[in-house]
Amino acid sequence: MSALVEYLISGIALGCGFALLASGFVVIFRVTEVINFTQGTLAVIGGFVAYSALTSAGIPQGLAEALGVLAAGGAGLTFGAVAIGKRGTPPLASLVITLGLSVAAYAAEIAIWGDQPISFSALPGDFVLAGAHLLRQYLLVIGVAILALAALGIFFARTYAGKGMTACADNRFAAQMVGINVRRMGLFAFALGGLLGGLAGVLLIPIQPLSFNSDVGLAISGFAAAVFGGLRSFDMALAGGLVLGVAESLIAGYWQASYQTVVALGLMLLLMVWQARRRAELA
Amino acid sequence: MLRIADLVVRWGVATALDGVSLTIGDGEMVALVGPNGAGKSTLVKALAGLVRPVSGTIAVEGRIAYVPEGRQLFSGMSVEDNLSLGAWRGRDRDPGRVYQVLPALAPLARRRAGTLSGGQQQMVAVGRALMADPEILLVDELSLGLAPIVVSELADQLRLLHETRDLAVLLIEQNAQLALDLCSRGYVLENGRIVTSGSSAELQRSEAVRRAYLGGGDKYENHADRPEQGPP
Secondary structure (H helix, E strand, O other): OHHHHHHHHHHHHHHHHHHHHHHHHHHHHHHHOOOOOOHHHHHHHHHHHHHHHHHOOOOOHHHHHHHHHHHHHHHHHHHHHHHHOOOOOOHHHHHHHHHHHHHHHHHHHHHHHOOOOEOOOOOOOEEEEOOEEEEHHHHHHHHHHHHHHHHHHHHHHHOHHHHHHHHHHHOHHHHHHOOOOHHHHHHHHHHHHHHHHHHHHHHHOOOOOEOHHHHHHHHHHHHHHHHHOOOOOHHHHHHHHHHHHHHHHHHHHHOOHHHHHHHHHHHHHHHHHHHHHHHHHHO | OEEEEEEEEEEOOEEEEEEEEEEEOOOOEEEEEOOOOOOHHHHHHHHOOOOOOOEEEEEEOOOEEEEOOOOOOOOOOEHHHHHHHOOOOOOOOOOHHHHHHOHHHHHHOOOEHHHOOHHHHHHHHHHHHHOOOOOEEEEEOOOOOOOHHHHHHHHHHHHHHHHHHOOEEEEEEOOHHHHHHHOOEEEEEEOOEEEEEEEHHHHHHOHHHHHHHHOOOOOOHHHHOOOOOOOO
16 A cells, blocks of 8 residues: 555656646647757756756855756746747748757756766655655655746736737737737747746756766657647646656556656557547547 | 838738728728628738738838727636736827727726627727827728717717827728728728729719629628627
8 A cells, every 4th residue: 555655646747747747748838849858958957957056165054056947047048049040930940940859958968967877865855645755855855846837827818928829829810910929939939948947957956866868768658648638738737747657657566667667658649549439530 | 101012911822902092081081892802901900011022112201000800809808907018119008098998998997808798898999099190090891890879970970080080990801881981981802903993972872883893782791791790
């Protein structure tokens, strides 16, 4: 029983991290129709910058983590400028550019941080729930992710800037006709996606050490969670992230850690096939 | 005031606009008629800055707002949001002032734009443009896909706006009869060129215009056979 609780809570925490990554995919795709494959890289950059700020510069943990998130936001904006900066770049070309950028980022990451996995200590201490000893970091991840996703929801539904971004997603041509600069909105989306990716990285790195090439696994998990909601829905991306995180955690706990990602993604695939069939039946 | 001089726009090798010149004075209501593919939509895109002309000039004094062809609403968003986004470049985002001139929109404020009837959607599109507090309103295919009764209501509203607010209007229409009834003067665009222009009365008398655009029959014949868009 205590083992199950441990796997569930750690899975939910991992799933919240995936949900943040997924929201990054969704924010950028909604506004620009580009699938941003630097989303995993942004998480790695966030985690690494926080690590350096913490260990080399001796900045307090919370501040170091905030710096990591901001750095990832800046990196997101930079990647966005390269990927969609040129007028009229088709979304598919931008997608390939983001793939290239994520590989090019390896060189910079290895040069600065080396090629070994990096981690820093979590929020210290643990707590007991139903007999299971759990890291307090799990609670932090879950709490911060939920707050961030709620803030994101409010931003898009309630603020004028958020509505402007939704408008670009809804009808690009009309957005241009009312005077919205859709390219600038796209860059803004990339920066926001960077912040979300950085947040995921900063929250996950104490639980799951990151190395320069962790971006692939993170991007795939985040992308799978985002696709769960058709790359447009934040709620479904959260649901997808949670399914994926809990499944990975249970598989690693009860079976084999080396199968966790493959089996969890297989499960997502089955769920999506079921979802699509149900939608087809309803239609 | 809007003055377009010798405008040339090309899509690749095809010339969409070939030396188009037209002017709209302050508070004037002008029609631009022409068949499908004449270059009307290209002209709108050039005015909105979405395509770059090869040559020619566009001089605009005052704010210009667009009612694009096919409404182009933010269909997943509420009517209220659609209206307030019309003020993106302005300051006053409160749709209340549009409800004053288009009171039929007020009860629809919370409805999703995509669920409205075609006529209601067109009214939202006009309202959204008015939110920019324009001096010039560019209306692209007001009547397209709408039932004749709906078209004449919208036309009345547009005329009222023009008269009460001193709003200059460029009405781009395939429905030449409607456009010439509403406007004092007009231009005829064919194959990217202005082939004739003059007062609406002159154009309505012109044999060429009558033959090509006005036909002999029903006033709204051009569009009567098109189904209304959106749910009934």
